[in-house]
Amino acid sequence: MTRSVSLKTLTAASLLAAVAAVGPAWAADVTIRLAHLNPADPFESHSGAMAATFKSLVETASGGEIAVEVYPNGQLGKDNEVIQQVRDGIVQATISSAGGVAQHYPLVGVFDIPFAFPNIAVSNRVMDLSSEFGQTFAADLEEATGTKVLGLLDSGGFFAFTNSKRPIETVADMDGLRIRTMTLPTHQAMVDSLGAQPTPLPWAEVYTALQTGVADGQMNPIPVIAFANFDEVQQYLSITNHVITPYLWLMNGAFYADLSERHQDIVDWAAEVSVEAGRGVSRVIEASERGLPKLASNMEVNAVSPEEQAKFAAAAQPAVRALIEEQYGEAGVAMLEAMLAEIETARTELGLAD
Template structure:
């Protein structure tokens, strides 16, 4: 009798244990994986995309109790930008933080947001991209590409121009200088219209190109200039603040639609918080020993006067408008009008808060 009871207890114990293991393995199997890629090293205090990825991962995994696991693939380990974005479209990976070059290859109208001297402050830029304009463009991107836009993450802030030849005080000083740009028509057009020679070069090759003299200069935000150590191969920098070009963070929309309502809410909330975290880090970096203060010790800085900036603005805007007309036609005009209207509304909102 005792042996029978012992046998029953043993069977019951084993059954409970196997049921527990089955339940646990079932949870592990049913957990979703979100593969997130970006081109920069995963160093949150060194580049703008790393903190976005880090904050997003922490929030999603904790709030879903690991129901959604976020795997970060930094530094282009899954391929170059176009390859990574195609992987998102195909569902091989779920998400990618794209540069303006990357998104424009799939959605040409995005180029209108590269209008030079469009923004006079970060607050206005954030209001435009987080507001109705950004939401409308995001929906158009989703419909035409299958990319759901999670947010417009900051690429480092306003762009400045550096070079190794001479101080740039007016557009006349740009003449003959070979300036590296991204392969974005408006970026190239800005430099060409100012008298320089725009030279598109892949990001991984920029430092060497500057070092060897393939190009004389480049344009990028202060945090990027510093973390990329361009001050080692560049002597002069001009604070033009001529361009604000955010990253476009995309997600496979079909994958997103397969989530539960609660999971969708967590994804969107985490993305919004992550984007704000990236912006905040950039502002801190700009004023820290990783930003302008250290740049000032290693490069000759020039801040153009209002009159000198007006010269840059006049030429750059004219060149950009010509490119938009030639490359994007009527669609470009429509989106440009919407973009400028959104900026005007945001500026008026900021001024109203001052009163």
């Protein structure tokens, strides 16, 4: 363990110890510390909604036997750091982005084939623990990391590009733009294939990077762009719907196994309900004044045409697939093919098959 990692772990542990010293409102038998990167307001972010719903349901259903302490806004560190804290048993659970998960489980990158998901209904069916693919994916992640997957859902919707230079209407408009990405090799390959310069940065640094010009733009779902106030530092919003990435809700595997069967049932049920609450909040933000109308009041908004989307797909899909094959090998290809097969099943069930 490096000195910097040790200091970060000690800092998180010290904060948790200070909070624990105060004590919960009742003498709980079990305490779940749940961390996430986003605002605590349940009407502002999907992870905020999930955490608030989970806390209410678990504490009520357990009759106070389980206390849930929520640490929003990245209080305990960056995504990948908090996941390590969960794996080490310092923190019991985290709701994390694919960027953070990728540093512990690289196969999360299989979700990043551009334009693989035709709409949010298909995404909801595939990116879920009830789907055959979701169960396969979660089991493999659990074996690799020693965690328990409590939830799998989208990060807030389909991604759009923002930037401070010009509207993005064609692939040519991407040329030379420095686009912040998560620390996902698949996202970096995608941006590079479109002629832009990928600039991987942790979430905590994105606003300042856009403000100071370290990055010209970034890509995220509408709800994330809205609660992050990127309209304050970006002029153009281009709706491409080019990719949709997952959020993973992880719990320390040993902690979960040590819960009583009754407490496991409460945690599982509350997490399932909370994931649905998170999905709902994302859709409400997208459709309300908190979402696109808020951004449109400060930004120039354009939607990329289906014809141009096809050109984006033609440029980016081969690059991402090649990276998955090269970096993740047979396991990555098998996971990717399982996901694509589940997408086709969902398309057929929804009457969307070609």
